[in-house]
Amino acid sequence: MSFALLWIPATLAASLLQTARNLTQRSLTDAIGVVGATQVRFLFGLPFALLFLVLVCLASGRLPPPPDLRYLGFTLWGSVTQILATGLMLAAMRERSFSVTTAYTKTEPVQVALFGALLLGDALSLPKFAAIVLATAGVVVMSWKPGEKLSAAGLRPAVLGIAAGASFALSAIGFRGGILALPDGNFVLRATTTLTWGLVFSSLILAAYMAAADRTALRRSIENWKPSLAAGFLGAAASQFWFIGFSLTSAANVRTLGLVEVPLAQIASRRIFSEGTSRREILGMTMIVVGVGVLLALSVG
Template sequence: MFAVAAAAGQTVRNAAQRQLTQTLGTVGATHVRFLFGFPFAVVFLALVVAWTGTPPPRPPAGFWPWVASGALTQIVATALMLAAMGERSFLVVIAYTKTEPVQVALFGLVVLGDAVTLPMAAAILVATAGVVLMSLRPGQTASRPGETAGGGARPMLLGLGSAALFALSAVGYRGAIISLPTDFVTAASTTLCVALAIQSVLLSGWLALRDPPVLIAVLRAWRPSLLAGFMGALASQLWFLAFALTAAANVRTVALVEVLFAQGVSRFAFGQRSTARELLGIALIVAGVVLLLWVH
């Protein structure tokens, strides 16, 4: 249930970031997620310590490669996704980044030894097929010379690469959490604080060197950024709690319910009706998630 709540929180965060993108640009609005999320993550950790009476553990040496890989691959994954969208193949990018659960299952099996049973594999594939079905649109045509219908090979490869790095990020975070010698709540909260600190420092430094006006604009927009930061930190806290309890592949599969939340926003906030193909995609997502929950 942590993953379902996290998906709902992430939907709210995405909505809050929508208007920030217009004033800060894509990179600036993305940085809001880390920079303004970090203080809330610290508050969450303080509340956890006060509640459990357990201080944050001293991370062992093995913790740092895991958390660093999770933070760095998440940043690069976002950059690849934005680069793919710059190729004007948004729908293809969305479709291929939603293959993440399949890749998480493979990486989790190889890197962490997280077992993937046949029913789990079936659930992951069914839910992912539903998202891909909803993401693709029929009748797309090439927008540039040399591109195939739907966007060409370059955006497809960038989208798949982005999904692979998001998958590695999830595996890295789970590896960091389970390496900490403490209860799962404290471990998840500690890992989140460290990861957001790394990302905030790195992205702030990059913007300071490459695009100082954007960094200044981000800092000046602190008031409207607080909601996005809070919801981002809350969603991440819930993701990390889920990572502490089960394999990353299970978490990222259940997380596909975010598509259902987004569909609800489109229907009730914007009055956009679903097509038969989208309804079939929704049915596949629900079936995959229900199957995954049932086998557990």
């Protein structure tokens, strides 16, 4: 039985779970602060990753593949750059609007495609790259409001936002590199093993930082353990499906398909609040859908 196209439903599931996780984390921001709300996806997600790993091992009848230094290096790289990306994104959002920052960070799929081709040797044909660029440009069109111009004052948040996108791209490449570096095991076992190691590294790094620099946020996240646990579960579940996608296809394919959450969230928001959709937003959504559609057609073909 071929699992080659399983990355498609896995990525869609990851996108939905990530949206739910973001909503849960947002509700925690007022109670425990930005840093505290950010770290719950790691610290409170780790127990669920361990549970997933136990279940996968029982189902497959195999132990996790033994890590080597190359694997640990890739996974640590993915963890550190993921934390860095989040910090850069939050820094950019302090100086520019959410929509413009989103436009900057959503250059990630293009950067993932380039980094993947250069660092991992992932195949990148010209038609696939064009589809990735089209879908990414659609996000920029949707996010950039008319009249907003890049001035000298806006250069710093632009650099921060694009750097955040690059860091997210490097994180995806690091985790995919770790999955590929494991010597054996089926794709689910390798994905779950990498998820667990990644959360171990991220939890240790952030817990050490918060214990030294922001103990109040760490204490408040523990006091608000119920919503923190929910965010941790959703974060671990979303990452589980992202990593399954990474184990089956290039990170560029996964991240580009993940852009479908942008028009879906826009449509849902408009329906809930009965607001109209501008021509610019319709154009952006069309570009995303066409780009993703072309990518899927090329992948299936």
